[in-house]
Amino acid sequence: MDAQQWDDLADMVDFEPDKSAADIAYDFLKEKVEGRGWTLSDLGCGPGSLTARLGPLFNRVRMIDFSRKMLERAYSEVTGYGVTNVEILQEDITTYVPDVKTDVALACACPPFYRVSDAPKMEIFATKACVLIMPTLVQDSPVRKILKEMGVDVHPSIDAELVEADRSRCHHTESVLFFETREMLTPLVMKNRCIRYTDGSSESVKRLDEIISSMDDDERYYDRWSKLVYWELE
Numbered sequence: 001m002d003a004q005q006w007d008d009l010a011d012m013v014d015f016e017p018d019k020s021a022a023d024i025a026y027d028f029l030k031e032k033v034e035g036r037g038w039t040l041s042d043l044g045c046g047p048g049s050l051t052a053r054l055g056p057l058f059n060r061v062r063m064i065d066f067s068r069k070m071l072e073r074a075y076s077e078v079t080g081y082g083v084t085n086v087e088i089l090q091e092d093i094t095t096y097v098p099d100v101k102t103d104v105a106l107a108c109a110c111p112p113f114y115r116v117s118d119a120p121k122m123e124i125f126a127t128k129a130c131v132l133i134m135p136t137l138v139q140d141s142p143v144r145k146i147l148k149e150m151g152v153d154v155h156p157s158i159d160a161e162l163v164e165a166d167r168s169r170c171h172h173t174e175s176v177l178f179f180e181t182r183e184m185l186t187p188l189v190m191k192n193r194c195i196r197y198t199d200g201s202s203e204s205v206k207r208l209d210e211i212i213s214s215m216d217d218d219e220r221y222y223d224r225w226s227k228l229v230y231w232e233l234e
């Protein structure tokens with residue numbers, strides 16, 4: 001999705017500083033950063049939920065997003081929440097080389113950081129540590145079951161487990177697995193989630209359609225688990 005498409009969603013996404021990911025990130029980072037005067041980059045900040053919650057733990061937070069409307073909303077939400085030690089920066093984080101690094105870089109549900117190979121790109125924003133929060137394909141995920149039936153090995157995409165394994169080779173890594181929500185996947189959403197793990201050929205798509213259409217309603221339920229992965233840079 002491009003910046004224009006995210007602009008169009010800017011009024012629709014939820015500002016949730018007190019729920020799930022923001023809660024987990026706050027509890028995890030509190031003892032590591034509180035009182036140290038550190039700075040944070042919130043990459044792909046969206047409406048600012050993470051910045052609003054984490055702001056008090058940091059000296060200053062840079063909210064970076066390529067959607068102007070998201071940034072406008074984020075600034076208004078975050079300052080309305082009482083967090084004012086923030087600045088906004090409209091940049092495409094896939095190409096932007098920061099003039100100033102912050103101590104910590106965080107990305108939550110941020111599409112440019114959805115592959116194992118993307119994780120090192122976060123490191124150019126930070127000097128001390130990175131925090132990546134993203135979905136993880138737990139064992140009972142219907143997506144994993146469908147892929148298994150198709151004989152597809154999950155490749156390094158949208159899977160925090162893989163990012164964690166990759167990062168732990170380099171530096172001290174910690175992680176927290178947490179439950180986000182139970183949702184029912186429609187056949188279309190199920191297909192979209194599975195298709196990116198396949199080769200996308202017409203045979204694969206046909207096979208996917210067959211498997212998905214043969215599933216009972218209760219097999220479409222999905223417990224969405226996410227993982228916070230933290231790694232240190234020095």
Ligand SMILES: C[S@@+](CC[C@H](N)C(=O)[O-])C[C@H]1O[C@@H](n2cnc3c(N)ncnc32)[C@H](O)[C@@H]1O
Pocket residue numbers: 003006007021043044045046047048049050064065066067070091092093094107108109110111112
């Ligand atoms: C699903 S939202 C997540 C927002 C926020 N991190 C949260 O967890 O609530 C993804 C955000 O990433 C931003 N984004 C996507 N691609 C980007 C890019 N290449 N450069 C900067 N921001 C990007 C979008 O504009 C959107 O605000």
